[in-house]
Amino acid sequence: MQQPIKSLPKVTIVAPVFNDWESVKFLLAELSHLYSLNSLNIIRLILVNDGSTEECDNKELKSLFPISIIELNTNMGHQRSISIGLSYCNDHSEGENFIIVMDSDGEDRPIDIENLLVEANLHHNTIIFAKRQKRTEAMWFKGFYKLYKYGFKILTSHHLDFGNFSCIPSKLVPKVVSIPEIWNHYSGGMLKSRIPHKAVGTDRGERYAGTSKMNFHNLVLHGMSAISIYLxxxxxxxxxxxxxxxxxxxxxxxxxxxxxxxxxxxxxxxxxxxxxxxxxxxxxxxxxxxxxxxxxxxxKNIVRYPPKKFYKDFILSIKSV
CATH class of the missing domain: 1.20.58 (Methane Monooxygenase Hydroxylase; Chain G, domain 1)
Known part of the structure; x- marks a missing residue:
């Protein structure tokens, strides 16, 4: 296994997966390519299997770095899968400097991880989010997404213009998994937590395989989850x-x-x-x-428990590839 340049920051990547194993193979190929070029020092990739109904032969998941698969006992959704993955990283640190949260379908481009790390090194103790500069979805999706952003701004006085793709300094991970709101909406919970953050412009990548699972129904639920945090x-x-x-x-x-x-x-x-x-x-x-x-x-009189307190209840098994 090739050893990257030691001066590069150590990175753990957390990526939720639901019935998208073909895309995962492409993701591994891109990440391994960046690793081989000494562009990224990936010490492990954590795939959170969000109750996938499609089986995957682990032998087909090839990379130049260790892979762990967290099997959830039921489908929890992307946001909760991310919370579980981060909580696991918090309890089982490998000495990484940063944790990258990204989707596994290719829409979060691996090449942009380098840009997030550059900004993270310039802005210490700050979570760096990727902000989509160019979107390639259908017109109806873009229209409703703009309505969602404007509605969120009017109702909450905050501007939420970034998603899950982010770079978290390892020292901030204990704070992140102590935020109850990330269980329903990761980026919205981070916004409300007032932990320092910065958004960096990136372009949306194209899916490696298959079609997007984000339909009108899921878009509405995703938007309502963010707004509910600011009820x-x-x-x-x-x-x-x-x-x-x-x-x-x-x-x-x-x-x-x-x-x-x-x-x-x-x-x-x-x-x-x-x-x-x-x-x-x-x-x-x-x-x-x-x-x-x-x-x-x-x-507010009711104590709300953060993900780090109960995430283990949803883990079926953990496998190393």
Missing amino acids: DVMSVRLLIGALFCSVLVFFGVLTIVYLALFTTIPIPGWSSVTGLILITILAITVLTTFLILLFQLNQ
Whole structure:
């Protein structure tokens, strides 16, 4: 097994996999090529098998560096698979300097790992995320993705323009796996944690094999998972917005009543009824949002456990290749 240049930072890569073993073979080939060129010092690759229903012959997974496969006992989804992989790295460190989180389908390009590492060395104690500069998805996907980003910004006042592809300094891993929110949404949880982070522009790669599993249904669930992390902030903003609209409608109705009683200006009969209906709707909205906010604040009294506390419950086995 070829030994890379010692001055290069040691890297562990965590990649979730679900029925995409053909892509994994291409990923291993690219990573091994970079390893052979002494561009990356990969000390291990951790594949988190997210309950795949398709079997894979481990003998076909060839690389120039060690591979570990964490078999999950059920399908958990990408976000939770990442949390489990990071929690495992936290408990079983191999002396790596950085941990790379990436997809195994080729859309996160291995060649961009070098750029993430360069930025990580320039910005110590900072998590470096890859931000897609150029997207190649269908137009409908791009459109809904933009709506999601704008909606997230309006509801949370934060700008989430990066995904899972990231470089984590090893000293920050214990903090990362102590964040309960990463269980539902890795990048959203990191954003809320206020751990220093920086986004670096990268291009989206093409899938090695097969088709993307990100459909409209999964896109909506992914977006809602990110927004749910900020449910308390979102509830406050919606409450303020509903109250503001209620005040406007209330004064609008008062104006209509004044014009009808004290002036000779003709007022349509349906205008007052419409105003009352709007007030009723807004009142219900305010009450509902207020109750959601109270529920969310009450949830803060409940201790939420981070992934590092329970991740082992979802591991079926761990194999070395």
